[in-house]
């Protein structure tokens with residue numbers, strides 16, 4: 001990479017992280033080639049359009065494609081910097097699957113040249129960046145590979161996890177601090193030089209294994225803390241206490257900050273990444289493993305409680321509010337709300353309605369159940385039981401007067417003013433926990 005010119009960049013994987021990253025890097029003036037295995041994705045981006053939903057991403061992609069700074073392709077080509085941002089799912093026993101990462105690295109190896117930088121961004125088990133190094137050493141014996149040569153290496157290899165929040169990706173990609181772990185300190189310095197082109201947050205150099213672990217630790221930390229809140233909600237429920245009131249009071253302690261209970265943990269990060277730590281140290285991770293169990297178990301607790309409530313009110317119409325995995329986004333993947341609503345829809349059929357302002361149609365598993373999608377106004381007019389599964393702002397803003405007399409199971413604690421009362425339809429009831 002010449003210091004006087006912006007590097008040419010190749011981003012492998014144009015998903016939720018790769019595409020916004022490619023667009024932001026292109027906005028900084030680098031020529032970016034984005035690679036994806038899907039012809040449809042490649043064609044969409046080359047038209048200046050996008051295939052995922054993210055705030056302001058459409059305008060940015062349209063602009064950088066229009067200026068010729070971002071092009072998409074099926075094939076990797078020569079560049080100065082390669083960024084790998086492909087999925088790392090887990091297998092049936094929660095073992096991490098890094099095959100997409102290694103396939104991406106294999107596609108880069110033939111075009112690597114002296115001075116290139118290769119950065120892995122995908123969430124990965126500790127040691128994956130070293131696997132890439134070994135793969136390059138095997139495929140390119142002509143190159144001096146960092147960590148395996150005493151001479152100045154020909155290429156740099158580093159790990160730099162993304163830590164952006166869906167809905168705020170473009171902002172956080174530039175503003176968040178980055179942990180940048182090199183195979184060697186020199187590799188880290190080279191990668192820091194690249195991120196400084198478009199990141200305003202601090203770029204902190206470390207080693208590759210520490211950076212890999214840091215990413216897993218951040219999400220496991222959040223999972224464990226959400227598990228604490230979810231366990232509390234079940235305990236409070238059993239003791240007849242309002243968990244939201246207890247958490248609100250406990251959080252007035254200057255060193256206590258309990259997170260929010262909910263119907264379980266969704267998305268593709270927090271419910272997945274802790275398993276990568278468990279897989280690396282199965283006997284040393286009882287807490288992390290248990291937290292996963294608590295958060296998954298909360299989904300079934302909510303299903304059982306909602307089922308009991310609906311069964312106790314024959315004929316009452318039920319509205320499930322929300323399918324997204326969290327508030328104010330249109331992402332329904334690995335969503336506990338979706339699982340709860342679909343399970344109840346299969347049992348209660350025409351009695352169930354779904355309100356999801358971020359969905360144009362219901363997901364496939366609702367087909368044939370008899371459950372229908374309605375809007376929030378219809379739900380408030382026609383349904384007797386309201387199950388709050390997602391804390392979308394649109395739901396939070398419903399005034400008490402419009403919920404009066406409803407039976408409410410509020411798994412997100414959005415309506416603390418809902419009166420607790422008798423269990424008869426029309427009398428009003430608030431369940432939490």
Ligand code: SAJ
Nearest residue numbers: 162163164218219222259260262265266267269270325326
């Ligand atoms: N949730 C709760 N209670 C809470 C907070 C969250 O039940 O108090 C639930 C949400 O409803 C959702 C799930 O947890 O179902 C995950 O939501 P989230 O907002 O905690 O996290 P994600 O998955 O959107 O993004 C996380 C972030 N990681 C951390 O906050 C440590 C983000 O910074 C990462 O970049 C992202 O994972 C990722 O890609 O790894």
